[in-house]
Amino acid sequence: EPEVTQTPSHQVTQMGQEVILRCVPISNHLYFYWYRQILGQKVEFLVSFYNNEISEKSEIFDDQFSVERPDGSNFTLKIRSTKLEDSAMYFCASSLTGLREKLFFGSGTQLSVL
Amino acid sequence: GENVEQHPSTLSVQEGDSAVIKCTYSDSASNYFPWYKQELGKGPQLIIDIRSNVGEKKDQRIAVTLNKTAKHFSLHITETQPEDSAVYFCAATFNDYKLSFGAGTTVTVRA
Numbered sequence: 001e002p003e004v005t006q007t008p009s010h011q012v013t014q015m016g017q018e019v020i021l022r023c024v025p026i027s028n029h030l031y032f033y034w035y036r037q038i039l040g041q042k043v044e045f046l047v048s049f050y051n052n053e054i055s056e057k058s059e060i061f062d063d064q065f066s067v068e069r070p071d072g073s074n075f076t077l078k079i080r081s082t083k084l085e086d087s088a089m090y091f092c093a094s095s096l097t098g099l100r101e102k103l104f105f106g107s108g109t110q111l112s113v114l
Numbered sequence: 115g116e117n118v119e120q121h122p123s124t125l126s127v128q129e130g131d132s133a134v135i136k137c138t139y140s141d142s143a144s145n146y147f148p149w150y151k152q153e154l155g156k157g158p159q160l161i162i163d164i165r166s167n168v169g170e171k172k173d174q175r176i177a178v179t180l181n182k183t184a185k186h187f188s189l190h191i192t193e194t195q196p197e198d199s200a201v202y203f204c205a206a207t208f209n210d211y212k213l214s215f216g217a218g219t220t221v222t223v224r225a
Contacts, residue, residue: 004157033211043158043203043215056212091157095211099146103211105157 023092120216137204
């Protein structure tokens with residue numbers, strides 16, 4: 001079965017530093033998403049991306065966050081100046097044609113901000 | 115926005131018994147209800163989903179029921195096996211993948 005791949009699996013950074021989390025969605029998918037899960041809490045929607053632009057974002061996705069599809073295969077989440085409360089597992093996901101098709105999640109990047 | 119509540123938070127069952135997880139949602143406009151299974155070290159994987167025009171859906175040992183009037187939906191796993199041990203998440207959304215997740219249920223199947 002096709003997979004969404006995320007790198008790195010773990011990222012440790014100092015507060016205030018920039019981090020980039022990387023994802024390779026399934027090759028023919030058109031819709032891309034970032035979710036996060038703070039330890040012990042619910043999985044939360046961050047942002048959806050389609051046709052090279054953000055289609056929707058949550059209140060969590062403030063000016064410190066940005067997403068990009070720099071080439072035909074990668075989808076990245078950048079946090080400009082990390083805060084302690086950004087520590088979480090970040091999941092990338094993709095789907096072929098939106099809600100009509102299955103949503104595939106990657107294995108996640110565990111971000112720890114010290 | 116949508117709020118999804120999930121119960122129980124943990125569930126321990128004897129192998130071969132059934133497991134039931136229940137979720138309620140707040141937004142009556144929600145029309146898509148997926149269930150995800152998350153194994154250790156992996157991302158959530160879709161195991162079954164149901165749309166609001168259907169009351170029940172079954173796939174081998176798993177089934178989902180939806181009560182739109184009461185705004186709740188449930189996951190049923192029959193004849194549980196050790197490989198069913200995982201964290202299960204329900205979710206709800208209206209017409210897109212801006213999913214609202216429940217808090218998860220840790221299911222442990224005892225051999």
